[in-house]
Amino acid sequence: MTSTAKTLDVSVWRSNDTGGAFQAFAVPIQESQTILDVVAWIQQNEDPTLAYRFACRVGMCGSCAMMVNGKPRWTCRTHVQKVISGNKIEIAPLRNLPVIKDLATDMDPFFDKWVKAEGVFHPSKTRDDAIEQIDPTSHERTEADIGIECINCSICYAACDAVSTTEDYLGPAALNRAWTLFNDAKDSGKQTILDAVSANGGCHSCHSMGSCAEACPNELNPMASIAGLKRETAKAFFARRKS
Amino acid sequence: MTDLWLYMAQRISALVMAPLVLGHIAVMIYAIQGGLSAGEILGRTQGSFGWALFYGTFVVAVSIHAAIGLRTIAFEVLGLKGSALTVFAWVVFLVLFVMGAQAVYAVTAT
Amino acid sequence: MIRPHRSHPLWFAFILHRISGVALALFLPVHFWVLSLALTSPERLDGFLHWTDITAVKIAEFALVFLLAVHLCGGLRLMALEWLPWSPRQKTLAAGAVGVSVLISGTFFLQAI
Numbered sequence: 001m002t003s004t005a006k007t008l009d010v011s012v013w014r015s016n017d018t019g020g021a022f023q024a025f026a027v028p029i030q031e032s033q034t035i036l037d038v039v040a041w042i043q044q045n046e047d048p049t050l051a052y053r054f055a056c057r058v059g060m061c062g063s064c065a066m067m068v069n070g071k072p073r074w075t076c077r078t079h080v081q082k083v084i085s086g087n088k089i090e091i092a093p094l095r096n097l098p099v100i101k102d103l104a105t106d107m108d109p110f111f112d113k114w115v116k117a118e119g120v121f122h123p124s125k126t127r128d129d130a131i132e133q134i135d136p137t138s139h140e141r142t143e144a145d146i147g148i149e150c151i152n153c154s155i156c157y158a159a160c161d162a163v164s165t166t167e168d169y170l171g172p173a174a175l176n177r178a179w180t181l182f183n184d185a186k187d188s189g190k191q192t193i194l195d196a197v198s199a200n201g202g203c204h205s206c207h208s209m210g211s212c213a214e215a216c217p218n219e220l221n222p223m224a225s226i227a228g229l230k231r232e233t234a235k236a237f238f239a240r241r242k243s
Numbered sequence: 244m245t246d247l248w249l250y251m252a253q254r255i256s257a258l259v260m261a262p263l264v265l266g267h268i269a270v271m272i273y274a275i276q277g278g279l280s281a282g283e284i285l286g287r288t289q290g291s292f293g294w295a296l297f298y299g300t301f302v303v304a305v306s307i308h309a310a311i312g313l314r315t316i317a318f319e320v321l322g323l324k325g326s327a328l329t330v331f332a333w334v335v336f337l338v339l340f341v342m343g344a345q346a347v348y349a350v351t352a353t
Numbered sequence: 354m355i356r357p358h359r360s361h362p363l364w365f366a367f368i369l370h371r372i373s374g375v376a377l378a379l380f381l382p383v384h385f386w387v388l389s390l391a392l393t394s395p396e397r398l399d400g401f402l403h404w405t406d407i408t409a410v411k412i413a414e415f416a417l418v419f420l421l422a423v424h425l426c427g428g429l430r431l432m433a434l435e436w437l438p439w440s441p442r443q444k445t446l447a448a449g450a451v452g453v454s455v456l457i458s459g460t461f462f463l464q465a466i
Contacts, residue, residue, distance in 0.1 A: 165318075
């Protein structure tokens with residue numbers, strides 16, 4: 001950006017009857033300004049009808065993800081100065097999801113696939129059983145620990161080209177969750193998980209492009225988790241032929 | 244389950260081909276010295292059961308591998324679905340397999 | 354096609370693997386047809402093979418060997434990532450795959466000229 005500029009050239013995606021178009025706004029530059037601050041400023045000062053979603057503002061809730069200059073990002077933790085190109089910022093709704101209005105996407109397909117991947121806990125004990133002792137240094141636990149910091153923001157889902165080309169594909173976040181549960185000693189659904197991720201649209205639709213790991217704001221690596229699932233499904237494939 | 248089967252066939256055919264490709268490249272680097280001639284190639288391959296097995300295995304594996312690979316691209320890029328997609332993959336497999344088998348026969352038969 | 358979310362090494366490794374795969378699949382029928390001339394018309398096969406003395410054809414051959422080598426190395430990288438638990442250093446491995454392929458096809462080219 002030029003040192004004399006006092007405002008940012010911001011293009012914001014607005015829904016309309018024919019789909020949508022970018023609308024330009026001039027937003028005053030402030031110190032330590034985030035993309036979410038920019039969106040909030042427009043909504044509060046220029047157009048109260050601008051729709052967007054946020055909650056915690058501190059990178060915990062996973063609500064505020066949007067496309068910023070073509071890349072999916074958590075807008076509350078993305079500083080304007082780090083992503084600005086020239087003096088311009090383009091803000092659009094997340095890719096690969098239906099748009100409700102403006103910058104707010106419908107997250108239903110994302111969460112439906114989460115369930116379809118068996119990314120739900122399968123309990124093995126009742127309240128009367130003793131609590132299972134977990135060895136934090138075991139291989140399974142360390143594998144699971146790597147993936148559990150996911151905040152369900154859908155940034156990896158928006159970054160993934162396999163999601164755009166394969167309608168049924170469960171996507172990186174759901175499969176990452178399935179992998180953490182597969183490695184959880186307390187989860188009893190290992191075979192259920194393997195069956196779910198071996199179905200069409202499961203882990204084998206992934207081409208290891210790595211955009212998920214590249215984009216993840218928490219620096220998780222869903223591609224590695226999906227590779228783990230591919231490895232386990234391949235093992236199960238050979239084991240089943242033998243038995 | 245189709246995805247899992249195709250994935251496994253793709254990976255297994257790839258593993259079969261890995262040493263064959265290395266061998267093929269080594270032969271090419273060796274054979275190209277001093278130019279190529281039909282006599283030189285046929286002198287090496289004609290009547291050789293070893294080369295027939297080598298290239299025969301190669302043709303089977305590559306036909307499977309390419310058919311699955313192109314099927315994925317036809318689905319993702321061209322939007323081919325259902326039976327059209329299945330037919331497409333089988334046509335790719337058969338064309339490569341038949342043409343490849345002819346080529347192996349042509350250079351190894353006596 | 355190279356949109357912002359794609360500009361990273363592993364996406365380039367993916368697109369290189371896909372393009373080299375398609376190119377090899379398209380080349381194969383021609384390759385098979387030329388070889389089968391050995392049986393039907395050996396003199397035409399020799400005609401084709403003399404054609405390979407031309408420098409432009411040598412460069413095309415170099416490209417084909419590179420595509421084959423890069424598809425092999427890229428494929429081995431994928432197999433290692435998926436079936437051996439080798440998740441870290443993927444960018445280094447992807448770059449290594451291209452490097453080894455250049456080496457292999459370069460050797461071929463030097464022998465060819």
